[in-house]
Amino acid sequence: MPKQNADGVGHQRMMCPPKRARPSAPQAAWDFVATQGGGLELTTMLPVAVMGSVLGPRVSGANQVLQRLLNGQVPGLLNIYFPVVDVRDVAAAHVTAMTAPGAAGERFLLAADPALSMGEIAGILRARLDKAAARVPTDVIPDDAVRAGAATNPTLRSVKDELGYSRRFSTDKARRILRWDPHPSEDAVVAAGRSMVERGLVTVALSLSGSQHSGHSGPEGPSHDQSVRASA
Incomplete structure (x- = not known):
């Protein structure tokens, strides 16, 4: 069983450290409402690792973790966990909070099921995306190797203290007040x-037979394991 951390705050640090938010910004908003807001009401949201459909040419936030897995840019799976929330549910919570009785003055944590391990995320991609997930790794990097590598690797250093921790959280308030x-x-x-596959934002490995390839199919010809850019 994973160790538990009960601070209720998710993270997106694995393989793509996010830009640090200004820690004073939320408090500044609350201070403004309290001192100069007049009748202004404020509600804040704290989504964990936001994942979901990509609508444009750029991949941001926690979706970058999935993109790197699909592109085969991650050498192995780490023993870390991600509390996940669907971007559609984040949007719905914002819309509902504007009119829901009791939402004013509240801060809502937004998260779905218990946190997913990196291995579970990789398994979901392989099971549901089939050949498009051929590059997703299956090997697990031992915790000791991660800690050793953290001495010289900034990315591993950023996650070494998260190894084996599955964060606990409660979304009861959002479920109760926002339904x-x-x-x-x-x-x-x-x-x-x-x-990401449909928009050509990941590289998909396809196996091309000699009869399908227009070039040479012999030993001197191109490799049968071709990397192609997926397109919508």
Whole structure:
């Protein structure tokens, strides 16, 4: 069983450290409402690792973790966990909070199921995206190797203290006040992966037979394991 950390805050640090938010910004907003807001009401949201369909040419946030897995840019799976929330549910919570009785003055944590391990995320991609997930790794990097590598690797250093920790969280307030009912985490992972494949944002490995390839099929010809850019 993973160790538990009960601080209730998710993270997106694995393989793509996010830009640090200004820690004073939320407090500054609350201070402004309290001192100069007049009748202004404020509600804030704290989404964990936001995943879901990509609508444009750029991949941001926690979706970058999935993109790197699909592109085969991750050498192995780490023993770390991600609390996930679907981007559709984040949007729905914002819209509902504007009119829901009791939402004013509240801060809502937005997360779906219990946190997914990196291995579970990789398994979902392989099971649901089939050949498009051929580059997703299956090997697990031992914790001791991660700690040893952290001495010289900034990315490993950023996650070494997260090894084996699955964060606990409660979304009871969002479910109660906003009547919030999020999608399962798996839905967010699959929607993100499929949208990136459809938009050509990941490299998909295809096996081409000699009869299908227009070039040489002999030993001197190109490799049968071709990397192609997926297109919508």
